[in-house]
Amino acid sequence: MTHQPTRRSMMALFGFMLFVAGAAQAEAPPARLANVTILATGGTIAGTGATSTTTVGYTAATVGVQALIKAVPELAKVAHVSGEQVFQIASENMDNEHWLTLAKRVNVLLAQSNVDGIVITHGTDTLEETAYFLDLVVKSRKPVVLVGAMRPSTALSADGPINLYNAVLLAASQEAVGKGVLVAMNDQIQAARDITKTNTSTLDAFRTPELGMLGYIQGSRPFFYRQSTRKHTIDTEFDVSALTALPQVDIVYGYANVGPVALDAFVAAGAKGIIHAGVGDGSLADKVLPALKAARAKGVLIVRASRVGQGILARNGEAKDDELDFVVADTLNAQKARILLMLALTRTGSSKEIQRMFYTY
Numbered sequence: 150m151t152h153q154p155t156r157r158s159m160m161a162l163f164g165f166m167l168f169v170a171g172a173a174q175a176e177a178p179p180a181r182l183a184n185v186t187i188l189a190t191g192g193t194i195a196g197t198g199a200t201s202t203t204t205v206g207y208t209a210a211t212v213g214v215q216a217l218i219k220a221v222p223e224l225a226k227v228a229h230v231s232g233e234q235v236f237q238i239a240s241e242n243m244d245n246e247h248w249l250t251l252a253k254r255v256n257v258l259l260a261q262s263n264v265d266g267i268v269i270t271h272g273t274d275t276l277e278e279t280a281y282f283l284d285l286v287v288k289s290r291k292p293v294v295l296v297g298a299m300r301p302s303t304a305l306s307a308d309g310p311i312n313l314y315n316a317v318l319l320a321a322s323q324e325a326v327g328k329g330v331l332v333a334m335n336d337q338i339q340a341a342r343d344i345t346k347t348n349t350s351t352l353d354a355f356r357t358p359e360l361g362m363l364g365y366i367q368g369s370r371p372f373f374y375r376q377s378t379r380k381h382t383i384d385t386e387f388d389v390s391a392l393t394a395l396p397q398v399d400i401v402y403g404y405a406n407v408g409p410v411a412l413d414a415f416v417a418a419g420a421k422g423i424i425h426a427g428v429g430d431g432s433l434a435d436k437v438l439p440a441l442k443a444a445r446a447k448g449v450l451i452v453r454a455s456r457v458g459q460g461i462l463a464r465n466g467e468a469k470d471d472e473l474d475f476v477v478a479d480t481l482n483a484q485k486a487r488i489l490l491m492l493a494l495t496r497t498g499s500s501k502e503i504q505r506m507f508y509t510y
C-alpha cells in the first residue's frame with residue numbers, strides 16, 4: 150500500500166523548504182562595495198573663495214583629494230574610496246604631458262583586480278577634452294568618470310560634493326561598465342565624445358546639445374537611456390603606453406576678414422596637423438585656402454571642422470576635400486578633433502586612414 154502524504158505533511162515540508170531558503174538568503178554575503186580610486190587634478194571642485202557667495206573670482210586647485218573625500222562622508226555608503234593627488238592645477242593649464250601621465254596612471258590602476266572604477270576630479274574648462282582623450286586611450290571596460298564643479302567648495306550650494314558623490318556611485322556601478330569614459334555633472338550622465346561646456350558659469354553648463362546625454366543619476370542610482378554608437382576604450386587602435394609626447398596639432402579659427410597669419414605661424418612652428426574651425430559647414434576663406442594648400446604640400450595634415458559646434462561636417466561640401474587631400478571632422482568640435490588627430494598621427498600619416506578614424510571614433 151503506498152503512503153499518500155497528508156495535506157498536513159505537505160504543508161510541513163513546504164514550511165521547512167521556506168525556512169532553508171530563508172536561512173540561505175540570510176547567510177548570503179552582502180554585495181561587496183566596489184573599490185573606486187579618485188584621481189584628483191585640481192579645478193573649481195577643489196577651489197576656494199573669499200566668501201560663501203564668491204562664485205567667480207575664486208582660486209581653483211587649492212583643496213587636496215583627502216579633504217575632498219572627507220567632505221563627503223556619504224561616499225563610504227556607495228564605494229570603498231581611495232584618493233591620489235595626480236596634479237593640482239586649473240584645467241586651462243592641462244597639457245599633453247599631463248594627459249599622458251594621467252592616462253598611464255588610469256591604465257595601471259584599472260589593470261589591478263582591486264580597482265573596480267576610477268573617478269577623476271578635474272577643472273571644467275578642459276574637462277571635455279581630457280574626457281575624450283581618455284575615451285580613446287583607456288584600455289579597460291571598467292568605469293572611468295570625470296567630474297568637476299561650477300562653484301568652488303566654499304560657495305553656498307556648492308555643486309562639487311553632490312557631483313563627486315554621483316560620480317563615485319556611477320564609477321562603482323555595473324551599469325557604467327563598457328559605456329566608455331563618462332562625465333557626471335548636474336545629476337546627468339554624459340558621454341565623453343559628445344559633451345561640451347556651453348556656459349561660462351551656470352550649474353547646467355555641461356550639455357550634449359543635439360546628440361543627447363546618456364541618462365540621469367537619481368536616488369543614488371544611475372539610469373541609462375542611451376549609449377554612444379562610436380568605438381571607445383578597448384575598441385580603439387590607440388595605445389599611449391610607450392608614448393612620451395604627442396604630435397603638435399593646433400586650431401585656427403574662421404571669421405569674417407580672416408587671413409593666413411595664424412595658420413602660417415603654426416606651420417612655421419612645426420605643427421604636424423591643423424584643425425581649421427571654419428564658419429558654417431567648415432567653409433574656407435579665399436585668403437586662407439592658399440596657405441592651407443601650402444601646409445598640406447609640406448605634409449601637414451589638415452582637418453576641416455566647424456566653429457558652429459553641432460552637425461555633420463560634410464566631406465566635399467564647402468571644399469574639394471578629395472582634390473585638396475583634406476580630412477573632415479564629422480561631428481567632432483574643433484577641440485575634440487584636435488585630440489583625435491593627435492592620436493591618429495601617432496599611428497599613420499595617411500589622410501585616408503585618418504578620415505576612417507574620424508568616421509569610427
Ligand code: DAS
Binds near residue numbers: 209
Ligand atoms: N579654471 C577652471 C578650471 O580649472 C575652474 C573650473 O571651472 O574648474 O577648469
